[in-house]
Amino acid sequence: MALLQIAEPGQSTNPHEHKLAVGIDLGTTNSLVASVRSGLPEVLADEQGNKSLPSAVQYLEDSILVGHEAKNNAASDPENTLVSVKRFLGRGLEDINRLYGDLPYNFVEKEHTVNIQTRQGEKNPIQVSAEILNKLHTQAIATLGDALQGAVITVPAYFDDAQRHGTKDAAEIAGIKVLRLINEPTAAAIAYGLDSGKEGVIAVYDLGGGTFDISVLRLNKGVFEVLSTGGDSALGGDDFDRAIVKLLLKNANVTAKLSAKSLRKMYDLGRELKESLTINETVEFNVSLLEGDIVGQITRAEFESEIEALVKTTLRSCRRAVKDAGVELEEILEVVMVGGSTRVPLVREKVEGFFNRTPLTSINPDEVVAIGAAIQADLLVGNKPDSDMLLLDVTPLSLGLETMGGLVEKVIPRNTTIPVARAQEFTTYKDGQTMMAIHVLQGEREMVDDCRSLARFVLKGIPPLTAGIAVIRVTFNIDADGLLSVTAMEKSTGIESSIQVKPSYGLEQSEIADMIKASMSNAKEDMAARMLAEQKVDAIRMIEAIEMAINESGHLLQVNELEAINNAIEALRVSTAQANGDVIKTAIKALDDISQPFAARRMEDSIKQALTGHSVDNV
Amino acid sequence: MAISLTDAAADRVRTFLTNRGKGLGLRLGVKTTGCSGLAYVLEFVDELQEGDEVFEHNDVKVIVDAKSLVYLDGTQLDFVKNGLNEGFEFTNPNQKDECGCGESFTI
Numbered sequence: 230m231a232l233l234q235i236a237e238p239g240q241s242t243n244p245h246e247h248k249l250a251v252g253i254d255l256g257t258t259n260s261l262v263a264s265v266r267s268g269l270p271e272v273l274a275d276e277q278g279n280k281s282l283p284s285a286v287q288y289l290e291d292s293i294l295v296g297h298e299a300k301n302n303a304a305s306d307p308e309n310t311l312v313s314v315k316r317f318l319g320r321g322l323e324d325i326n327r328l329y330g331d332l333p334y335n336f337v338e339k340e341h342t343v344n345i346q347t348r349q350g351e352k353n354p355i356q357v358s359a360e361i362l363n364k365l366h367t368q369a370i371a372t373l374g375d376a377l378q379g380a381v382i383t384v385p386a387y388f389d390d391a392q393r394h395g396t397k398d399a400a401e402i403a404g405i406k407v408l409r410l411i412n413e414p415t416a417a418a419i420a421y422g423l424d425s426g427k428e429g430v431i432a433v434y435d436l437g438g439g440t441f442d443i444s445v446l447r448l449n450k451g452v453f454e455v456l457s458t459g460g461d462s463a464l465g466g467d468d469f470d471r472a473i474v475k476l477l478l479k480n481a482n483v484t485a486k487l488s489a490k491s492l493r494k495m496y497d498l499g500r501e502l503k504e505s506l507t508i509n510e511t512v513e514f515n516v517s518l519l520e521g522d523i524v525g526q527i528t529r530a531e532f533e534s535e536i537e538a539l540v541k542t543t544l545r546s547c548r549r550a551v552k553d554a555g556v557e558l559e560e561i562l563e564v565v566m567v568g569g570s571t572r573v574p575l576v577r578e579k580v581e582g583f584f585n586r587t588p589l590t591s592i593n594p595d596e597v598v599a600i601g602a603a604i605q606a607d608l609l610v611g612n613k614p615d616s617d618m619l620l621l622d623v624t625p626l627s628l629g630l631e632t633m634g635g636l637v638e639k640v641i642p643r644n645t646t647i648p649v650a651r652a653q654e655f656t657t658y659k660d661g662q663t664m665m666a667i668h669v670l671q672g673e674r675e676m677v678d679d680c681r682s683l684a685r686f687v688l689k690g691i692p693p694l695t696a697g698i699a700v701i702r703v704t705f706n707i708d709a710d711g712l713l714s715v716t717a718m719e720k721s722t723g724i725e726s727s728i729q730v731k732p733s734y735g736l737e738q739s740e741i742a743d744m745i746k747a748s749m750s751n752a753k754e755d756m757a758a759r760m761l762a763e764q765k766v767d768a769i770r771m772i773e774a775i776e777m778a779i780n781e782s783g784h785l786l787q788v789n790e791l792e793a794i795n796n797a798i799e800a801l802r803v804s805t806a807q808a809n810g811d812v813i814k815t816a817i818k819a820l821d822d823i824s825q826p827f828a829a830r831r832m833e834d835s836i837k838q839a840l841t842g843h844s845v846d847n848v
Numbered sequence: 849m850a851i852s853l854t855d856a857a858a859d860r861v862r863t864f865l866t867n868r869g870k871g872l873g874l875r876l877g878v879k880t881t882g883c884s885g886l887a888y889v890l891e892f893v894d895e896l897q898e899g900d901e902v903f904e905h906n907d908v909k910v911i912v913d914a915k916s917l918v919y920l921d922g923t924q925l926d927f928v929k930n931g932l933n934e935g936f937e938f939t940n941p942n943q944k945d946e947c948g949c950g951e952s953f954t955i
Contacts, residue, residue: 231935232928232930232933232934232935232936232937233888233890233935233936233937233938234890234935234936235861235864235874235890235891235892235936236889236890236891236892237891237892238875238891238892238893238894239891240891241879241889241890241891243887266935267860267864268864268867268868268892269863269864269867269868273932274932275932276931276932368932371931371932371933372932372933373933374933374935
């Protein structure tokens with residue numbers, strides 16, 4: 230019996246046509262999937278009850294681990310266990326080295342992007358992200374009981390076109406239909422229902438494990454514009470743990486350098502104490518290290534004085550973001566808290582003091598982004614009667630063209646609501662010019678070198694005319710997911726360059742197709758592995774049954790028959806140790822054949838026993 | 849004629865209604881569709897229609913239109929968990945047969 234959910238009045242679906250959709254928070258450290266069921270948005274848990282999946286993928290010899298297991302193996306197999314690959318999406322090697330320094334991975338430089346060498350070959354960050362999405366997708370189908378219509382996936386507000394493309398490609402490889410990509414702070418605001426609230430300015434303060442983001446949004450006619458973003462990509466709750474460890478070691482007068490194992494133990498303790506100090510004023514602890522035991526207590530006040538400087542750093546970013554947004558602090562209507570570290574009382578207190586507003590904290594800050602995405606997904610597949618109210622997003626950065634002198638001419642300014650198409654006319658620079666190079670750029674700066682190059686293409690076949698006479702119309706088109714295409718047309722002849730503009734950091738369609746194919750061929754391997762496992766189970770079951778039969782009625786066998794059966798059992802046992810289903814199958818068949826006469830004799834024997842001593846009338 | 853809820857179902861419906869912030873109760877119904885002829889309807893109710901019958905269990909109102917009630921008389925609605933999946937399940941004494949998926953049925 231299928232299990233049903235409650236629909237809005239008049240929105241009941243027909244059998245097998247349920248409009249199932251999910252929101253996915255594809256995070257740097259953890260990823261979540263959420264859905265709206267019977268009107269209630271909830272994060273979906275896995276079989277173990279875990280609501281968040283570590284964004285970690287480990288490549289083993291012939292399988293792939295995703296999530297908790299992979300994360301736990303990161304220390305023992307760092308080169309093949311990829312964590313936080315979101316940082317590498319749409320980035321070149323130069324960027325990665327500059328931003329993140331020493332990483333344990335074997336990067337392979339590609340044009341404008343990187344691959345990572347693992348024991349299963351080179352992996353692109355997009356493929357790695359696809360593994361994470363695939364796991365969440367599978368889990369969602371198991372929970373919701375049917376195939377999904379699609380998913381809304383969140384991305385950081387500062388993600389550029391290449392990074393958004395990368396995210397969308399990853400979803401495609403994982404077999405997920407992307408209903409829309411939305412900005413993480415926008416999702417958090419939707420979770421609190423701010424999209425249907427008063428128009429005005431909203432700040433989203435997102436303090437996660439390792440990163441801090443502040444976004445200033447403006448809600449205007451149902452659309453969230455990103456006014457500014459800021460933050461620190463190397464500041465988060467992990468720094469709070471570190472601050473506690475430093476304090477504990479100082480108080481215990483430990484000056485010697487701790488072993489890696491002890492240090493790890495101390496960081497785990499630091500995290501525990503931090504979480505405990507959210508509720509308690511004082512916490513006692515007792516930890517035994519190789520170097521000796523540390524016993525003591527820590528108060529919230531001590532902890533707070535250690536992290537105060539860190540929290541102040543986030544407030545400086547807030548001040549800058551508010552200034553960049555061109556708004557006054559008093560204009561901010563609501564402050565939304567995102568990320569587990571916003572549970573720390575001092576953080577709440579300082580944020581409240583800075584914005585002079587009580588921040589919104591009623592939704593679990595680890596889940597709020599996924600919940601907002603789920604609500605948006607539910608709306609997009611049409612589960613709400615008033616679904617004409619479609620929330621739109623805006624372009625995060627301006628898009629433009631290179632003009633003479635290395636200048637950037639903006640065609641679509643940032644914060645334009647999407648989908649959008651804008652055209653601008655350009656002309657030739659030289660007499661008789663028959664070609665024009667079009668260089669598409671993204672960014673707010675004026676010079677080409679300071680903006681990000683997205684694509685280049687050439688319009689050929691311009692009629693040779695005096696400079697400044699030909700009119701070339703360039704159209705920028707951004708679809709609902711924030712993805713861009715550019716067309717150039719010479720107006721007098723109508724010649725159009727129908728070149729597909731691909732961001733230079735993205736993947737070619739053929740590469741995506743290859744990856745999808747690769748995931749299919751993996752499916753075959755997965756199935757083979759499953760068949761093998763089933764055959765092994767069959768083999769063991771058969772051996773047990775025959776051994777039991779020999780125990781019960783071995784007297785029915787001649788010595789040489791018993792020996793033959795035992796040999797066949799042994800052969801089957803040996804075959805199960807091999808990873809070859811055909812070998813096991815043959816061995817099962819051999820044992821079955823050789824034990825047939827024995828089975829027949831057992832049958833006759835039991836019939837005989839049943840009949841012995843009974844008169845024919847009683848049978 | 850009667851329709852009933854299990855305590856588990858009543859609890860969940862109450863939670864969903866509270867979360868939704870409005871609504872009189874839960875509508876149970878049948879419509880003619882699906883591979884076996886009839887399918888169950890489960891919706892929130894904002895206003896009563898003419899001919900609606902209202903049943904109550906643990907303060908949760910269950911609303912059924914007169915036509916559906918013929919097919920649903922004696923039905924009990926339960927909320928069950930099946931592995932990761934969870935949702936509402938109809939136990940309908942009038943039901944003769946259902947399609948493999950259990951989403952549509954015949955009388």
